[in-house]
Amino acid sequence: MYDFFEAFEQMGWVQWISHSSWLYPAISVLHYFTIFWVVGTIALVDLRILGFAGRRQTASEWSDQLAPWTWTAMAICLVTGFLMFATGAGEFILSGMFVGKMAATLVGVVLAVVVHRGVRKWDRAPAIPGSAKVLAAACLLVWFGTILLGVEVANYGFF
């Protein structure tokens, strides 16, 4: 597996990113900016479901306004993240911290999708059900965990 990803790392366009003086930092900026954007908009929807934000509106109105930005930013974040991964693919794939970050991201995306799909149904109930609140809290925590692991990957590189 290491050999495959190491070979991938040596491909022309990946080398271009690695050796350019400005391309990698530019991609990093977009990756950071969009992850804040993703987590911020997801957190606002979760906070609405938990009853801490946007109480003048229904949860689905709140989510409708923010969700398109969650997914737009997510797309940019995944593409830029993949480009950053490519420059160190061989080492990243062997890093427990990095694999953990990917797993947390996957769980976070699934939870965010479940929350966005459930919100209309929960609005029709007399009050937002307890199970929805548990789901929203879990979603929030997983995304904080993703940031934490991401920070560790950035600080310590390959572990």
Place this chain on the structure above:
Amino acid sequence: MGGLLMAWAQWLETTPWGYPVRTSLWLYPFIQLIHFGGLSLWIGTSAAVDLRLMGLGRRRQTAGQLSDQLFAWNWIGFAIMLLGGFLLFSATATTFLVNAAFLVKLTYLVPIALVWHIIVQRKARTWGKNEETPASAKLAGVLELALWLSVVTAAVLIPSY
């Protein structure tokens, strides 16, 4: 002035909050999480208003309504971010004070972006009264997004200096 700042930075590094953040093995990333968690709320709320001012995205609410509804969490995010940032700064204050990227970020970019943010927030009610926003509002939204992007750019460059 420079000497005074440096003395303050040296003192910060020895404080009951600065010292442990620097020396503990596990504390630093959690403080980064505070900084980035707060920043996420800040960017998430600010960008939503800026993009609505630009006329992009869903139009369930006017920019004015959106700005009002996001106001509280916008500033809660700011407070969390500031707390995390101050703790991170305290940990290695003397090195931050001589880091060119950090100095540009904190003395130019952040104040400019912040002042512009407050202006946009105050004007959002008039600019965002109707569904369609005026050209000045669109420009203001683009400018704010660009300013925060520049702040993040300076931050990303801190380790290279």
